[in-house]
Amino acid sequence: MRKTRSNFTFLCMVILAAFLHLSVCTSTYAQTRVDDSWKDSKITLRVSNESLGHILKLVAEKANATLVLQGVSIIGINDMSQLNVKEMPLDKVIGHLLKDQKIKVRYESGRQIVIEPDEIQPKSDDAEWFQIEGVVMAEDTKETLIGANIAITDGTQANQGAAGCITNIDGKFSLRIKRKSSIRVTYIGYESQSIQITHADRDMKIVLKPGGVNMEEVVVTGISKRKKTSFTGNYITVKGEQLRKMNPNNILKSLQFFDPSFKVLENNSTGANPNAQPEFQMRGDQSLGAISSKPGSMDLMLDNVSSRPNTPLFVLDGFIVPISRVLSLDPERVANITILKDAAATSIYGSKASNGVVVVETKVAPDGALTINYSGNLVIETPDLTDYNMMNAQQKLQTEWEAGVYNPNQAGSMNEYYRYLRNILGGVDTYWLSQPLRTAIQHRHSLSAAGGTDLFRYTLDLNAGFTPGVMIGSENNNKSVNFSMSYRKDNISVGATINLTESNQKNSPYGQFSSYTRLNPYYPTKNKNGEYEQILDNYKGSGSNTIVNPLYNANVGIKDEARNLTIASTLNLEYQATKNLRFSEQFSYTRGMARTEQFLPAEHTKFATETDVTLKGEFSKSTGEMTSWSSNFGVNWNLPLDKHLFSLFGNWTISEDKSDYVNLHATGYPDVHMSDFIFGNKMDDRPSGTESISRQMGLIGTFSYSYDNRYSFDFNISGEISSRYAEHKLTPFWSTGVRWNAHEEKWLQGRISNLVLRATYGTTGEQNFSPSDAIEYYTFSGTMKPYTSFPMVGALLAGLNNPNLKWAKTDNLGIGLDVGFWNNRINASFNYYNNITRQLLTNYDLAPSTGFESQVINAGELQNQGFDASLNVIAYQNIQKGMNWTINVNANHNKNKIRKISDYLLKMNEEALKSDKAPLPVYQEGQSTTTYYAVRSLGIDPITGREVFLTRDGKKTFTWDAVDKVPIGDTNPDVSGTISSNFTWNDFSVGLGFSYKWGGIVYNQTLVDKIENSNIAYNLDKRANTSRWHKPGDVVHFKKFDVNGSETPASTRFIMKDNELKLATLNVGYRFNEEKFNYLRRLGINVLSLNFTTNDLFRISPIRMERGLEYPFARSYTLSMSIIFK
Secondary structure: OHHHHHHHHHHHHHHHHHHHHHHHHHHHHHHHHHHHHHHHOEEEEEEEEEEHHHHHHHHHHHOOOEEEEOOOOEEOOOOEEEEEEEEEEHHHHHHHHOOOOOEEEEEEOOOEEEEEEOOOOOOOOOOOEEEEEEEEEEOOOOOEOOOOEEEEEOOOOOOOOOEEEEOOOOOEEEEEEEOOOEEEEEOOOEOOEEEEOOOOEEEEEEEEOEOOOOHHHEEEOOOOEEEHHHOOOOEEEEEHHHHHHHOOOOHHHHHHHOOOOEEEEOOOOOOOOOOOOOEEEEOOOOOOOOOOOOOOOHHHHOOOHHHOOOOOEEEEOOEEOOHHHHHOOOHHHEEEEEEEOOHHHHHHHHHHOOOOEEEEEEOOOOOEEEEEEEEEEEEEEEEOOOOOOEOOHHHHHHHHHHOOOOOOOOHHHHHHHHHHHHHHHOOOOOOHHHOOEOOEEEEEEEEEEEEEOOOEEEEEEEEEEEEEOOEOOOEEEEEEEEEEEEEEEOOEEEEEEEEEEEEEEEOOOOOOOHHHHOOOOOOOOOOOOOOOOOEEEEEOEOEOEEEEOHHHHOOOOOEEEEEEEEEEEEEEEEEEOOOOEEEEEEEEEEEEEEEEEEEEOOOOHHHOOOOOHHHOOEEEEEEEEEEEEEEEEEEEEEEEEOOEEEEEEEEEEEEEEEEEEEEEEEEOOOOOOOOOHHHOOEEOOOOEEEEEEEEEEEEEEEEEEEEOOOEEEEEEEEEEEEOOOOOOOOEEEEEEEEEEEHHHOOOOEOOEOEEEEEEEEEEEEEOOOOHHHOOOOEEOOOOOOOOOOOOOOOOEEOOOOOOOOOOEEEEEEEEEEEEEEOOOOEEEEEEEEEEEEEEEEEEEEOOHHHOOOEEEEEEEEEEEEEEEEEEEEEEEEEOOOOEEEEEEEEEEEEEEEEEEOOHHHHHHHHHHHHOOOOOOOOOOOOOOOOEEEEEEEEEEOOOOOOEEEEOOOOOEEOOOOHHHOEEEEEOOOOEEEEEEEEEEEOOEEEEEEEEEEEEEEEEOHHHHHHHHHOOOOOOOEHHHHOOEOOOOOOOOOEOOOOOOOOOOOOEHHHEEEEEEEEEEEEEEEEEEEOOOOHHHHHOOEEEEEEEEEEEEEEEEOOOOOOOOOOOOOEEEEEEEEEEEEO
């Protein structure tokens, strides 16, 4: 009975407890429903091009609510976004901004918007993850900063898509973060601050100094940094990571995928030669001239600017540098590259900026303790011979028979025929093209040790690259050491770098590749004894032709190499005098040494017919050195007044460049062991060379005004004095620009992500000529005979100088439009330009009585007009799944016109028009510099087999006459550009890039040479056997065979449409993280990234033309690895 009563009492207590709990829950639930009803508050807000964190702050303010982030990381906290809502409930607005994020949102009493992870996070810290909490304050006001962005970064800067949070109403933040990650704290109007997190800290106090600009928001022009939203110039900035994905071996080639106006010109002679310097062009030619691209050219190795009249100016970390410094720079060291294109962007460089400016920035040390990174590339490069279509042995011999080379009635002739036939029957079918080639294995290694804080940073880079070419024996090996450091104390900053770079080049002993395309395939490479013979044949079929074996030369001891050593150092000082006034000084010093040697032993086939043993063998040697220094002193002042911002920038630059080199040549090296220059039998009487020195001083001033981040105005002026000119007068260059950020207007905010209109006009210049053209230079060459009356030697004037010579000046007009939609998921840009170069440097014919042929004068005038256009689309994005797909398309159209030329160029035109060879450049007023002139052809006459031409007045004739040449097209395409796409899914990425050109023409010289111009003693293109005239009535494209060979005069018959689509790059990559792969943690590795890239995989073109005449083109397959150690 007692037990029953006890059970009943217990049951009543349980029921009572359940009732009370239900009552409390019901009451709490009712209260919650009442309290979170404010989440339906209506929000009306329009904002464009603001960070996601800032927009969240504005939304909370509109709802009169407090934003609380509890240990959550919001992806893309710094990414630019837009919002356009009207009377939309608060929770819908928050949901729209944070869609696909792995979070949950609670609307609590007291109007608090609480954002926290949607997954339960461990409360305790461990070895890899821990909680950090703290407050962000302003140094000047000592108050907390509400809405400051805290982004988790790679230690250098807040990258696109970085996760993070913002401070709440008390200036506090809370994040769960991985060990050794870095956070970057930013707030408008204050300097950003980076901190590496090495341990849990729940009481962080971060103090921001006033007056800073986020590096993500500036344009680096080299000399100064400008705010993106107020910069009026036309520019494009690309991160090094993006460039390396497109081409990990040559980042300058990758630039073409991001800026259609920047082109790396393909050279059909040098092909994939690792020792050849590439040619660059930006918005057409600004000068009448071409680069001297011969590998080993001393002018190029010492960076003689007069040898590159159309190459852009290169700036490395704030200093103008030789192009060789950029080409030898390890791609892993590049942080980003900025291209400055119009006058407003480039006029601060004055006389050097007509061809545009390429600004390269290297990486700075990440925040925190010492970090060691390794990256390496393994490249497999294979020769690309797809455009060669040579006859095999049987086809070549049959072609010779059909052409009548062999006479059945002559025993000697038939003996020759049967000798070749026996070789063929014996299995000889030599593919000569493959003999000097190989599959090249290249590799590059980079090891860096870096660390520090905003107070002190340091970086040590060790780089080595080994680049053998596809022609056996050719290679280019680079080694470099770079150390940089920066120190900051209060208002003073000091930075210094020192760099040592060594380059060693070797050219292939197998000679020019074109010599292998001529050899008949029925010749064996070796004789019966397995040895290479110097002479393959004395071909009698079309006269006596000595056929030498180029393979023989590779085994006689040729030496053809070059070496370049450069030491460069820089020093940077900066003093922040006040909040708005800053002084800076930059100093650089560079010294370079170069040497080339070429030794051809007596056994070389060049001396095969030489009988005098003392004349066999030759040695060429060049040595040179250069020194340069420059100093830049700058003053930067800005004054914000309410919505107005005034800025002044001044810079004083002084520099000196000095170079000299000597060329030596000797003959007579009868023994292969005489491989040093001093053993020569006879040296040239007069060694050649040059010595030059130039000094320059410049003053730069910039005034900028911006109102309410909507309207901006820039005015730049620079004056320069150069020792290259006889009159040392200050020459002015200037520019002005305006910008309207239309998306900031109230009536557009929220309706469009970005809308910017820009207009610029100004004058830049160039000084790409020899100093002796303006100043009197004397030489002792040819005067080393003392006068009979007294022991003195004389000197001669090297050339007739022009003391009135001036800078060529380019007037630049630019108009630009940038537009973005749908949270910047669709972005387009259009830029029109019209550049007129006046006072072009050209030669002027002189009377014979002067003793000189010509003199350089300012006489020419050239116009470049066109546009750049680009479209960037985020086709698909899912933040929660980590998926992102982008498509990028760009295009460039450029047409130039000669407005004025000199008498000297008129004379050159006459000579070019007389030529019956391949069409030569003809400079005529009103035409383009790339216009082809040729006699029009109607093809081969079916009755006679002769080519039918059209005279200038349209009459048919069998006679080719130079006077009938007319302009028939332009080698410059109507439009060119790239198409690229990238897809990422968490740690996996894949991308591809196409390049295209349309509308240009090309003269297929190699086809003419291999079909009609070639002597039948040499191998021919397979097409030589097809579509060739044999008898009356044949409707064909090619003339009949001429056994002795004939020169086909240039006509439109071999001019073709130069349209092309090329798969320029394909890359696949994966990022292995220690969180997912435990074995990395055991190896002490934080992140391991692997990427595979292939370049120039295939090309589609209507033209079948031999490519790579002196050196073949190649395809490359690259495996890249990057390791970040713990």
